[in-house]
Amino acid sequence: MSGNRLRIALTKGRLQDQSVALFERAGLDCTPIQHPGRRLIHAVPNYPLDAVLSKAPDVITYVQHGTCDLGITGKDIIMEKGGSFYEVLDLGFGKCRFALAVKEGTDFYGTYKHRRIASKYPNVTKAFFAGKGMDVDVIKIEGSVELAPILGLADGIVDIVETGATLKANGLVPIEDVAQISARLIVNTASMKLYKNEILDFISKLEAELEEK
Numbered sequence: 001m002s003g004n005r006l007r008i009a010l011t012k013g014r015l016q017d018q019s020v021a022l023f024e025r026a027g028l029d030c031t032p033i034q035h036p037g038r039r040l041i042h043a044v045p046n047y048p049l050d051a052v053l054s055k056a057p058d059v060i061t062y063v064q065h066g067t068c069d070l071g072i073t074g075k076d077i078i079m080e081k082g083g084s085f086y087e088v089l090d091l092g093f094g095k096c097r098f099a100l101a102v103k104e105g106t107d108f109y110g111t112y113k114h115r116r117i118a119s120k121y122p123n124v125t126k127a128f129f130a131g132k133g134m135d136v137d138v139i140k141i142e143g144s145v146e147l148a149p150i151l152g153l154a155d156g157i158v159d160i161v162e163t164g165a166t167l168k169a170n171g172l173v174p175i176e177d178v179a180q181i182s183a184r185l186i187v188n189t190a191s192m193k194l195y196k197n198e199i200l201d202f203i204s205k206l207e208a209e210l211e212e213k
Ligand code: PRP
Pocket: 142, 143, 144, 145, 159, 160, 161, 162, 163, 164, 165, 166, 167
């Protein structure tokens, strides 16, 4: 909260555009956020809310530290980074899934040999295999994870799949879903107590729009 205004951290890029579209449908004037220039903080003129534009994992950092009362980020980042905050609303956009994928024609579960999995999401990957009682080596890759099985670095990958086009283009096939992903509204735990009415008003505005869809 700054003055009497709530502060929300938005994930820059596609989630930002979809968040803004939802806010607009809920009656918030988001003109300043739609024409941001290089500016990273924007006031909503007709509602006591300021929007901060940041990278997805930083949304969680800002909300956790209470510098932002609210945040919108993907369930993928929430699962990987964790943290203590309330996850209050599934916003229904930014839909994709985490999947385990391997080279086409590979029998991943048909061998007892130790397996290596590459992922941008090592914590999600470790938790997934731990849940199966399987001990695997997880190699953290920063991007273009599909390369790892092709180049022989890993037996499989755990990655985000949206259309499946990237996997297909690289001769990989998804063999198991790990989790469903979409954008979530998160709230700082102290803010939820201190500014309960303001935050509930904001949540109910968004909820009303989501229900109408
Ligand atoms: C993500 C993900 C896949 C791709 C999946 O990558 O890691 O590579 O999108 O989308 P699809 O199923 O529609 O093909 P991103 O674009 O974020 O790039 P990166 O791999 O370099 O991080």
